[in-house]
Structures are given as C-alpha cells and as structure tokens.
Amino acid sequence: MESDRQQDDDVTRIVPGRNGSETGDGQHGDMEPLSDSWTAPPAGGRVGAVDYVLRDLSEAIAAGIARVGDRLPSEQALAARYGVSRAVVREVLRILETRGLTVTRTGRGTFVTATEPAGDMRFGSYSAGHLMEARPHIEVAAAALAAVRRSEDQVTALQELQEQMEAEEDPQRWVDLDARLHAAIASASGNPVFADVLESIRLALTQQSSVINLTPGRRRHSDAEHRAIIAAIARGSVEEAEDSMGYHLDQVKEVLLSITMLDERR
Numbered sequence: 001m002e003s004d005r006q007q008d009d010d011v012t013r014i015v016p017g018r019n020g021s022e023t024g025d026g027q028h029g030d031m032e033p034l035s036d037s038w039t040a041p042p043a044g045g046r047v048g049a050v051d052y053v054l055r056d057l058s059e060a061i062a063a064g065i066a067r068v069g070d071r072l073p074s075e076q077a078l079a080a081r082y083g084v085s086r087a088v089v090r091e092v093l094r095i096l097e098t099r100g101l102t103v104t105r106t107g108r109g110t111f112v113t114a115t116e117p118a119g120d121m122r123f124g125s126y127s128a129g130h131l132m133e134a135r136p137h138i139e140v141a142a143a144a145l146a147a148v149r150r151s152e153d154q155v156t157a158l159q160e161l162q163e164q165m166e167a168e169e170d171p172q173r174w175v176d177l178d179a180r181l182h183a184a185i186a187s188a189s190g191n192p193v194f195a196d197v198l199e200s201i202r203l204a205l206t207q208q209s210s211v212i213n214l215t216p217g218r219r220r221h222s223d224a225e226h227r228a229i230i231a232a233i234a235r236g237s238v239e240e241a242e243d244s245m246g247y248h249l250d251q252v253k254e255v256l257l258s259i260t261m262l263d264e265r266r
Contacts, residue, residue: 025103048260049084050171051214053092062099062115071103072110087172094108095211098123121211121256131201131208136246138197139182142227143245144238146188154188158230166223174219175209181226185245188233212255225251 002216044229059067072078078089095112096102099117121128147155161181179202186194198205213219225248232240 022190036242047087049082050095051089053078053082053084053088054095057092057096058099058101061096061112064115064212066112068112068115070112071108072112074109086235091172091210094207095214098211109112122260123207123211124201126201126204128192128208128256131204132249132256135252136249137250138194139186140242140245142186142189142191142194142242143233145191145194147186147233147238147241149190150233153236154184155230158188158233162223162226162230165226171210171213171219175206175213178209178222179206185233189261208252208256211259212252215259217256218255221235222248 012240016151020215044126056074057066063079067073072093073081075086075089076094078092079086082089093102093104097104098109098121100122101112101114101117102110103113122132125199158181161177161184165174165181168177183195183198186198213222229241229244229248232244
C-alpha cells in the first residue's frame with residue numbers, strides 16, 4: 001500500500017516548454033505536478049491505468065498544452081511520469097493514434113496531429129467504418145460454414161480458446177486470444193480465403209479490440225457472445241452460428257459508435 005501511495009504521488013501532467021521547443025535532454029517539454037482539480041489516481045488494474053493516462057493526455061492535447069506538431073515524451077519518460085508500465089503507455093499511444101490525435105514514427109517518436117478526434121477512428125490502414133462494413137460479410141459467412149465443416153479437433157480448440165479468454169486477466173493477452181479465436185473460426189470454415197482475409201486485417205482488429213475493451217463490462221459481454229458462437233458451431237447449427245456472430249459484430253459496432261459519439265461531445 002505504501003508503494004501505491006508513492007506511485008500516486010508521482011503522477012504528473014505534461015507541460016511543453018514555453019516556446020514549444022524541445023528541452024536540452026531531447027524530450028519535448030517539461031513536467032509539473034497535476035493540478036488540484038485532478039485527484040483520482042490510476043485504479044482498477046491495467047485498464048484503469050490506461051483510461052487514466054489516456055484521459056490525461058487527451059485533455060492535454062485538447063487544451064493545447066501539447067500542441068499540434070509537438071513531440072510527446074518517450075514511452076520510458078511517460079511511464080516514469082505516470083508511474084505505469086511501458087505496456088500501458090504503448091496501449092495509450094495506439095489509442096491516441098486510432099483517434100487521429102497523434103502519429104508515431106519509428107525512431108522519431110509520437111507527434112500530435114490534431115486537437116480533436118477524427119470523425120472515424122482508424123485502426124492500422126483501415127477506418128472503423130471500413131471494418132464495420134466488411135466484417136459481417138466475412139465472419140458471419142465463415143461462422144455458418146464452420147458449423148457444417150468443422151472437425152471435432154477444431155471444436156475442441158475453439159472451446160479451449162474460449163476458456164482461456166474467460167480466465168485471462170491481462171487485457172493485451174485477452175486481445176491476442178480474441179484475434180486467435182476469430183482466426184480459428186475462419187479456419188474451421190474450410191475456406192482459406194476467409195482465413196487469409198482475417199490474417200491480413202489482424203493488426204487492425206487487435207487495435208480495435210483494445211479500444212473497445214476500455215468500455216466497462218465489454219470483455220464480459222464479449223466472452224458471452226463468443227460462447228454462443230462456439231456453442232452454435234459445436235451443435236452444427238448454421239442459423240444459430242450466423243445469428244450469434246451477427247449479434248456479436250452488431251455489439252462491436254454499437255460500442256464503436258458510442259465511443260465516437262462520446263468523443264464528439266467532449
């Protein structure tokens with residue numbers, strides 16, 4: 001508990017140098033303690049820490065504290081300032097980029113590109129709209145075919161992945177398992193085109209999943225939706241497999257739309 005209090009005391013807010021230039025140590029800007037109006041420390045594990053840091057950086061960008069063209073401090077510096085792991089910082093930077101607020105250049109750092117989120121979030125090379133439009137045509141059909149073509153070994157593998165996901169507490173590992181589960185369903189369809197298409201957008205899907213799972217309770221609902229899909233495939237019910245996958249993708253769409261609406265209101 002004592003270490004937790006110390007970690008909370010170390011949380012700080014980014015404040016660029018007065019002239020907007022880099023400081024002598026190569027980091028952009030200085031740091032100062034959080035204002036008295038911000039008192040809530042990171043809580044609730046990794047997801048809570050991600051949400052906390054994301055909120056703070058987003059507000060700094062919206063307020064012009066970190067201005068368009070500014071380079072954010074390095075992953076290591078941000079992790080030290082907020083008292084969180086670099087994995088948390090990487091997740092936050094990915095989300096900022098999907099919202100169109102920053103861009104990360106390998107070897108150069110992360111730069112602020114806008115003060116407000118883009119109308120449509122981007123995941124890798126695709127917008128959220130692209131993914132929402134395409135996924136039902138790919139994954140609903142794949143689930144239906146999997147219901148009639150899957151082997152017993154494939155059903156067992158899907159059930160084991162489902163059990164791993166429900167027991168997993170680390171958000172990033174859960175996201176990786178989620179990608180594996182959807183790929184396994186596509187593979188069970190017996191049509192390699194479905195598997196190849198999902199593999200080509202795997203990075204975008206994992207980024208999307210990371211953002212969606214910041215919504216409270218979303219992982220628990222997603223686990224239940226996956227359970228229904230796998231049960232339908234195991235029973236060999238084409239109609240139930242289609243309906244379950246369609247419902248799952250509809251819920252993903254609803255969460256994405258709600259996140260976009262919240263961003264527009266801020």
